[in-house]
Amino acid sequence: MPNDAPAQVTRTRSGRPVTVLEAISEALWEEMERDERVFLMGEDIGAYGGAFKVTRGFLDRFGPSRVIDTPISEGGFTGAAAGAAHMGLRPVVEMQFMDFISPAYDVLTNYIATSLYRGAGPMPLVVRGPVGGGNRGGPFHSQNVEMAFFHTPGLKIVYPSNPRDAKGLLKSSIRDDNPVIFEEHKGLYRAPHCREVLPSEDYVIPLGSARTALEGEDLTIVTYGLMVHRSLEAAAELARDGIRAEVVDLRTLLPLDEEAIADSLKKTGKLLIVHEDTRTGGIAGEIAIRMNERAFEWLDGPILRVTAIDSPVPFSGELEDYFLPGVGDVVTAARYLVGY
Amino acid sequence: MTPEPAGHAPNSFPATLGSEVARDLLYLGFQARFLEARVRDLARSEVLHADLAGFRVDPRSTVLARAMRGGTDGKGDLCHPGPLAPGPALAFGATPLEFLRHLAGKGTSSASAREGGLSWTDLRRGIIGWGAPRGGTATQVLAGAAFAFRQRGEDRAALVFERRSALQSGGWHEGVNLAGALGVPLIVVLAAPQTGDGSDHADIEAVAASYGIAFARVGRDSPERIFPTVAAARRRAVNGEGPTLIELLDAGDGNRWEHHDAFAELAVTEDGLPEQVLDAIRKAAAAGVEHAAARLAKEPGPSTRDALVPVCTDAAPHPPWTRRDPPAPDTPAPNDAMGPPHAE
Numbered sequence: 001m002p003n004d005a006p007a008q009v010t011r012t013r014s015g016r017p018v019t020v021l022e023a024i025s026e027a028l029w030e031e032m033e034r035d036e037r038v039f040l041m042g043e044d045i046g047a048y049g050g051a052f053k054v055t056r057g058f059l060d061r062f063g064p065s066r067v068i069d070t071p072i073s074e075g076g077f078t079g080a081a082a083g084a085a086h087m088g089l090r091p092v093v094e095m096q097f098m099d100f101i102s103p104a105y106d107v108l109t110n111y112i113a114t115s116l117y118r119g120a121g122p123m124p125l126v127v128r129g130p131v132g133g134g135n136r137g138g139p140f141h142s143q144n145v146e147m148a149f150f151h152t153p154g155l156k157i158v159y160p161s162n163p164r165d166a167k168g169l170l171k172s173s174i175r176d177d178n179p180v181i182f183e184e185h186k187g188l189y190r191a192p193h194c195r196e197v198l199p200s201e202d203y204v205i206p207l208g209s210a211r212t213a214l215e216g217e218d219l220t221i222v223t224y225g226l227m228v229h230r231s232l233e234a235a236a237e238l239a240r241d242g243i244r245a246e247v248v249d250l251r252t253l254l255p256l257d258e259e260a261i262a263d264s265l266k267k268t269g270k271l272l273i274v275h276e277d278t279r280t281g282g283i284a285g286e287i288a289i290r291m292n293e294r295a296f297e298w299l300d301g302p303i304l305r306v307t308a309i310d311s312p313v314p315f316s317g318e319l320e321d322y323f324l325p326g327v328g329d330v331v332t333a334a335r336y337l338v339g340y
Numbered sequence: 341m342t343p344e345p346a347g348h349a350p351n352s353f354p355a356t357l358g359s360e361v362a363r364d365l366l367y368l369g370f371q372a373r374f375l376e377a378r379v380r381d382l383a384r385s386e387v388l389h390a391d392l393a394g395f396r397v398d399p400r401s402t403v404l405a406r407a408m409r410g411g412t413d414g415k416g417d418l419c420h421p422g423p424l425a426p427g428p429a430l431a432f433g434a435t436p437l438e439f440l441r442h443l444a445g446k447g448t449s450s451a452s453a454r455e456g457g458l459s460w461t462d463l464r465r466g467i468i469g470w471g472a473p474r475g476g477t478a479t480q481v482l483a484g485a486a487f488a489f490r491q492r493g494e495d496r497a498a499l500v501f502e503r504r505s506a507l508q509s510g511g512w513h514e515g516v517n518l519a520g521a522l523g524v525p526l527i528v529v530l531a532a533p534q535t536g537d538g539s540d541h542a543d544i545e546a547v548a549a550s551y552g553i554a555f556a557r558v559g560r561d562s563p564e565r566i567f568p569t570v571a572a573a574r575r576r577a578v579n580g581e582g583p584t585l586i587e588l589l590d591a592g593d594g595n596r597w598e599h600h601d602a603f604a605e606l607a608v609t610e611d612g613l614p615e616q617v618l619d620a621i622r623k624a625a626a627a628g629v630e631h632a633a634a635r636l637a638k639e640p641g642p643s644t645r646d647a648l649v650p651v652c653t654d655a656a657p658h659p660p661w662t663r664r665d666p667p668a669p670d671t672p673a674p675n676d677a678m679g680p681p682h683a684e
Contacts, residue, residue, distance in 0.1 A: 076480050080483045
């Protein structure tokens with residue numbers, strides 16, 4: 001690594017803990033150093049270093065042919081990324097906020113996701129960017145977008161909850177031959193409690209593999225992203241009453257590691273799904289039907305969910321706090337389920 | 341089995357329109373015309389979908405593609421031929437039988453019938469077909485591919501052939517704007533108004549100027565005018581001079597050059613092409629098409645297994661029924677690794 005590398009990509013090298021944001025920067029930097037086919041596209045990612053400074057210093061190191069400041073046209077540059085991927089490059093597209101991915105919905109679902117199936121070959125590209133509420137961003141800077149794409153065969157969706165996973169999963173996503181939507185909760189980007197020292201060696205975390213964030217026996221809480229932390233807080237509160245919750249962090253939503261969910265469910269008999277995304281059409285519904293299909297006999301109670309309410313993300317702090325699922329909501333639902 | 345006649349072999353890129361190019365264009369033009377007629381016949385006899393009874397080949401697409409550098413190894417130029425133009429695929433070396441297999445959704449088609457009809461992608465041949473419901477996506481995708489060419493310093497360019505109606509799509513403008521901003525080796529060709537093209541009044545030259553890219557217009561012309569225009573745009577592209585927007589005006593007769601007579605006459609009189617050579621070219625083109633049409637009925641249809649290929653390189657497809665055994669509360673669930681349900 002060059003001596004003039006930006007600070008946010010050198011912390012692991014010097015043994016210091018990193019945030020989720022720094023872990024993502026490190027993953028991008030190291031993959032660009034490792035593979036010259038990897039390049040970045042996005043709005044203000046070059047000279048400005050990105051809205052959240054994930055790519056600060058990248059332009060100096062890799063130059064304008066690999067760190068491309070695009071016009072403000074998400075559909076256009078995502079389509080261009082598809083063409084570059086056709087020709088063997090491995091583009092990583094940054095959405096300044098993932099809310100802005102909607103103009104690229106057409107090319108992502110109709111063109112990119114179908115490429116392999118219709119004989120046009122693999123499509124190794126990553127679309128990444130910040131998601132999630134809690135920052136008073138209002139309706140257009142706070143959404144979770146996973147379920148807009150979850151229904152589309154051919155895509156993968158990744159949503160990490162901590163620095164170690166963020167780095168290993170992003171590296172896997174970049175090396176994957178399929179299109180990956182990579183969601184980064186902006187509430188975790190610089191969260192102090194999320195800092196951790198990462199392995200100094202190159203590592204990847206396979207896509208499609210959940211992890212057990214906390215072991216327990218009384219109920220299973222399946223969740224991802226920022227809600228992993230809310231669920232762990234809830235589990236700590238439940239533990240004071242002797243309720244031992246198991247928390248499963250999905251990490252990858254598509255493909256969904258239903259084996260891990262079923263294994264945990266078979267151990268606890270109770271399933272609570274927690275997601276920050278809105279309720280109707282949320283991933284909880286898909287998980288519920290899959291467990292109905294493969295583990296119905298192990299259920300000792302109804303499958304419950306704690307989610308955001310079905311509305312746009314409100315701007316006011318008071319309203320947003322009410323809109324988002326909180327620790328208290330998880331605790332309440334868990335108590336009900338355990339007592340069922 | 342009668343062997344399939346050899347397809348048109350892509351030639352090296354010529355600097356000018358010489359007799360070799362003229363003969364190629366004649367061959368490809370005849371081939372496209374015969375193919376058009378056979379597709380219509382096959383549609384009327386219900387071998388192909390009835391919607392194809394009005395199938396048309398825009399022969400200009402053949403000329404456009406012939407002005408590029410074709411290949412069969414994935415290292416040639418790239419072309420998006422528009423939804424109604426097999427011409428570029430033929431010019432890039434595809435055979436009529438391959439085209440008909442794809443059109444008919446045969447199991448032997450390049451995508452095993454998972455894709456078919458008029459959208460055909462074959463990256464080895466440099467063809468990226470129609471792949472989204474709105475105009476403009478192809479321009480974006482080809483702009484990105486052209487970026488890859490420049491990134492690697494390759495002597496390659498991309499051409500996207502769309503109807504003028506693309507102008508009405510925001511996606512097209514995004515693609516052209518990006519191509520202009522990045523200065524990639526892309527040629528964007530917009531064809532004359534056709535049915536369903538709406539009512540835009542844009543001055544395409546002004547559009548090109550607004551995006552800072554070169555512009556050329558080809559009028560009511562025959563191939564010898566289109567070819568050098570595209571060839572010049574290609575030279576500009578691979579020389580690093582950026583994209584070019586080419587406007588093709590209506591050539592009359594529905595852009596079909598129904599009999600190629602004018603061009604054939606030109607080839608005979610100005611290039612000294614003997615009549616018998618012209619006739620041989622015509623017969624060779626017809627033979628390939630007739631072989632393909634005759635062969636098509638013997639081609640197998642797809643197997644339902646073809647529908648179950650992975651949508652990702654590492655994904656296992658599932659059949660419609662998701663429960664592997666009938667539900668039975670008293671028996672362990674399928675693939676149970678944990679023993680009987682602890683609820684018992």
